[in-house]
Amino acid sequence: MTDPARPQPFRISAQGKRICFWGAPAHVPPFDTLSRGLELTGANTGNLFIGHGLFHGVDCAHAAFHPGFGVIPAEHLHEHFDMLFVPASNFVGNGVDLTAHADYFARTRLPIFCFGLGSQLRPGEAPALKPGTERLLHLLSERGGSIGVRGAFTAEVLWRMGIRNTSIVGCPSLLGLREEALERLARVTPALDKVALNLSNNVRRHALNSEAMRSSENGLFQRLLGENAFYILQNERPEMELLSAMAAGDTAKVAAAVQQIADVFDISGSREDLKAFLERRVRIFFSVDDWVGCMATMSVAIGSRFHGNVAALLAGTPSLCLVHDMRTRELCELLRLPHVVLDRRIAPEEILERALDVDYAPFIAHLPRLMMEWRLFLARNGLEPQGAAQEAPVLEAVVA
Helix, strand or coil: CCCCCCCCCCCEEEEEEEEEECCCCCCCCCCCHHHHHHHHHHCCCCCHHHHHHHHHHHHEEEECCCCCCCCCCCCHHCCCCCEEEECCCEHHHHHCCCHHHHHHHHHEEEEEEHHHEEEEECCCCCCEEEEEHHHHHHHHHHHCCCEECCCHHHHHHHHHHCCCEEEEEECCCCCCHCCCCCHHHHHHHCCCEEEEECCCCCHHCCCHHHHHHHHHHHHHHHCCCCCCCEEECCHHHHHHHHHHHHHHHHHHHHHHHHHHHHHHHCCCCCCHHHHHHHHHHCCCCCHHHHHHHHHHHCCCECCCCHHHHHHHHCCCCEEEEEEEEHHHHHHHHHHCCEEECCCCCHHHHHHHHHHHCCCCCHHHHHHHHHHHHHHHHHHHCCEEECCCCCCCCEEEECCC
């Protein structure tokens, strides 16, 4: 693989500004149950990378997450903040209802900077958004110079809605990328010594080809039972119920959860290797730092969760993304990340072969172009990249 000159980490300058964050969280406060922890992430731990990347990628006078709509009246938000930053996820979906958010932010005076907006629609699927969600999208357009979208597919969906001021910039999770991770990606060779597996077995309804996704994921899961592999969760309920049942020592619930997971992956629930794997090799993280730290110990990551693979990327660990929907496809294509599209059943050995042959040269070579687009995106929103040394910001992780 080539080793071109690589850019330094990218930061956003909002000198002297008080920034209010609303959207994907950067951190979660202490919680008592896994289900509560998941709720605090916005129902998917992968959201943490979106919020964490933008929150920690800004130099400003003061930064805090919005404390809740009942805490600060919309009409007084400008007394506390100068600008609203939205680390966005998949807001452009037919089942998403953001009416309360549209009503609140419409009453504020703040300019809005939105980064990472994505669509959950499938190719050819007509948008049928909730009226409140559509109002919020138009508000993001009206209050900002340009909406940062994840890829060309999302930009096209918004274009058909009459929203034309978009910038194709990917995901703010990439703001967490550091030089040492790039250097490691340029030199390491992927191996099956210690595999991180992430899957989207509970969202196959969004798939480009549901059956191809199901058979490919299931085959890979079964194959990795025989390897030194770890299964990294993001919001899989049966697997999380298994972890909770094991922590509580509830053997009946453990057995029920194992069987439910076995049914999803088309495997016998009585297999001892399955039981051992699920009881010892399942992990979930509620901290970006912990997650990335774990990925740094892995020799390769494979899976259909974009942010599960971003965790490996930020650690400098090679990964292969199994593209199953337009959300992951547009990001992988934009960023030039190693991926394979699950538009047919792909045998596990083929997936492993592709994972052991990933090449990050296209991604690394593309970074300067991506960062140029980031600079243009910031300029359209009255912001700029970090320049001269500035006063250190006061950062507060306030979770609504």
